[in-house]
Amino acid sequence: MSRRSRKRRKRFSCRHRGFGQYCHRCASQQGLKQAKMKARQLERQQWEATFAEDQIDLRRLPRSIVLKTRRLLATLQQGVGYWQLGGKRLHQEREAIKIPVTDRYRLLCGQENGEIAPLKVLSHEDYNPLVRSKRRILSSFLSRGSRKG
Numbered sequence: 001m002s003r004r005s006r007k008r009r010k011r012f013s014c015r016h017r018g019f020g021q022y023c024h025r026c027a028s029q030q031g032l033k034q035a036k037m038k039a040r041q042l043e044r045q046q047w048e049a050t051f052a053e054d055q056i057d058l059r060r061l062p063r064s065i066v067l068k069t070r071r072l073l074a075t076l077q078q079g080v081g082y083w084q085l086g087g088k089r090l091h092q093e094r095e096a097i098k099i100p101v102t103d104r105y106r107l108l109c110g111q112e113n114g115e116i117a118p119l120k121v122l123s124h125e126d127y128n129p130l131v132r133s134k135r136r137i138l139s140s141f142l143s144r145g146s147r148k149g
């Protein structure tokens with residue numbers, strides 16, 4: 001660093017001292033902040049893009065639940081039985097199956113021609129009123145067209 005006289009240093013509006021037209025300390029801080037923001041934005045875009053490949057819509061779920069559900073879906077696709085994953089048929093609707101994702105989240109599936117079709121991930125809060133309601137659970141999801149072809 002060159003030794004310039006103290007006299008030429010000025011105080012900028014940010015109260016830092018330095019040379020030149022603007023405060024380089026603040027400018028580099030600003031640049032760092034912008035780079036961080038850009039990186040975060042990119043990371044977010046990349047995360048958003050991953051949802052396009054999911055069998056069912058997993059947006060709006062916590063990240064850890066999304067990742068766990070993806071592993072579960074992949075395991076199901078490999079032909080592992082739902083019962084091996086702790087899944088159970090619903091008492092009130094035998095063709096509906098729930099598979100635990102975590103303690104709080106369940107993957108709701110339907111069964112078509114003996115094949116498991118994932119429908120939706122439900123939290124306890126979503127799930128309990130649904131089970132208590134008189135409405136058929138599967139039809140409420142199938143008619144909504146939330147499934148992807």
Ligand SMILES: [Zn+2]
Pocket residue numbers: 012014015016023024025026027
């Ligand atoms: Zn400054």
